[in-house]
Amino acid sequence: MSVGEVFGVFPEFGNILPNELAYDFKAGGAIWGVLLVVYPLMTGILAGSYLVSALAYGFGVKRLYRVAGLSLIISVGLLLSAPIFPMADLKQPQRAFEIFLRPHVIPSDAYPGVSPMAFFGILYIPLLVVALLNLIFVYRADMAAKAEATGNVIYRILSLGRGYSSEDVERDRRIVKALSIIGVILAILFHGYFDILLASIKSRILWVDPSLPIRLLASAVFSGAALVTVAYYIAARFSPGESIDAGTMKTLSLIMLFGLAAALVTEITSEILRGGYYLLPGEGIEYYESLRESMFIDNAYYILALILLVSLLIPRVRENIHSVAAIAALAVVTEILNKWLVVIVPQLLSRTEAGFLEYAIEGWEVRLLVGGLAWTVFVFTILLWIFPWNGKFASRWDIVGEGR
Template sequence: MDNAQHIMTLVSSITIEKPWGIDVPNYFWFTGSSAAAFIISSFAHVFGWKKYKPIAGIALLMAFVLLVAAPLNLVDDLKQPGRIMNFFSYGWENFATSPMKWGVLLLIAYPILIFFEAQALYRPYFVKIAQQSRGLTKMLNTLLAFGNMDLSEKALAKDHKKGYVLGAIGIPLALAVHGYTGYILGAVHANVMWHTPLMPIIFLASAMVSGTGLLILLIPLFQRFLSERKSVDRDMVATLARLLSWFIVADLVMRFLWLTFSLTFANGEKYALYQYFSLHFQDTLWIDYVLCLFVPMIIGFTKLRNIPIVVYFGGLVTAIGVWLFRWNTVIGGQEIPRTTPGFLHYTPHVFGQGSIVSVLSNWGVLFVLICIVLLVFPWDEEMEECYKGAENAK
């Protein structure tokens, strides 16, 4: 502080450590991206936006795998992962006040719901495969069809309705599953960066950005290399790019509201936040905002969106940018001292729990899960049928 009255020099102090490591931003990124993927799938399944129909299935599957992988981050961040049952056995008196408590219920309910929705979507395909095959494949697909081998119009309509209902329930649930992570941070009134009621919404907005960015990267990849199409739906890429831009707009609006209030109209605690942002001003501005938000936004809103490679770049930087935003929020928020002097520093370990390797392992798990769902679910056939349906409709 410039005011001579406030000159304080430190002679001696002790720095304390902070609890949450690299796993936590990764977790937030995963849940956020999952929620986003689910919402995009719901564009078709719930809102009936035909444009998104071909990618709704794969988006739903991505929502599923991201959310199955995500909690591993949490478990890994625990100092006592072996005591995971304590969570279920005790502490229910804090249910109302501990968003972490809600999270577990959501984390259990949400993937189950997605699974059932996906099952409803893919059941006819499972039945078809079961009918055409023998042995293990037949058994597996019969199982996935829950033994319901009925392909009648009525049955298909029932599937469709089930998908619609589950999707409709899923939207608030998806919002909640990621919104609660915003709650976890927002509820911490001790943390000047986190403590804002906007936090769940900020998280959702940025989640939409990262989730769309991820789909922009994955869907073309799947289409080009793993499906029979062997080519990328460039219109879809452009559509997603434009969607991404709107999400970025929403994200920027939320962040604008957040930062203007917390830095300008907040109480005395804003000074610590000033201090933090002045320490990180350059990297935040250029990387977080210019490179990872403004550039992709411009891509989506201009003709650049018709050049797939540019869009992929945009998708990649938004995905990374949101990851960095999660990092800056979780780790940066913890950097701000409370009654200790100086800003703390966190460097993740390479090995062990809560390390860089943990996060890589989590991505590995995601990869494995993607492999599994791609193998088990007839996503390519479904996608093709949607494309066909769309062409037929023309």
């Protein structure tokens, strides 16, 4: 290693602090890698899809009844899958689960410090309990009917030992309404806490932004509605006897529009304020300008987001189910770019503010990523095998809730 390498002087990267040499620039310059990109992506989508379900079951938006059950299944599936990725990133499988069992939130002699990461477990467990109860009570009457028809033990357990009379379904509806409202609040807190944690890390200049939690929550609404739209379009199109409801697709497009507009307004406002700060004497406007020019992913995100926003503003586009599905699919890709931009890019800036690191996904990350995604597919396979989502269920729930 040369003297220049020891002191972090690289012509292609600029001046880099020596302690940043702990990471191989050609294979992983970022501390949080792709696994930590997937985690906020999944938690954001689950919060947004839970909101779609809550709008139907909790606030009575009847145009969303057809996708409310599916959106709830998506939320629960992602809730069971998302923690796998940060736990895998810890590379301590024998101890990673202890964050849920032993959160160090109260100082003691044994553990004098407190862990902000432990609050993830505190927020995760109540949300998981509420979401599972919500899912069970939404489909409880269907489970009772299937248990009576087939005698299956699983369906009998999920029916909670009750029938499917109109009184039973009405009682379920009241319980689901309360659980939906509580659950969406917990989902927002669960996803929002990660955003608050990023915004409080002062060592990364692009994370120190009080508007970051608001922006990411808005993008969660946008991405959650987008994935629900794509899933509903595919499931209804390729399922026999099912049809795509135009009113449902239009309502989902409006949710995407409002979420995307809020995210972009917050993002642009933040950029204006940040740019104004760097215009102050001695705050390095040259560094800020070079930073903006170097971020291809940032520019790609803005371009895609503006294309989606303009498309969703056109009424005829929102009324075409195929156009809405295509926009939703592109929206999911846009949200992946957004999460990469939020998690990875701020870590690639040298703390000297005079150079850039590189990040390349390593082999162990690829293996863990594939394993985590395989687990996600397995979870959704089990959920969709047990719980129905089709139009017959949705229309029956709609009849029960009519006039309420």
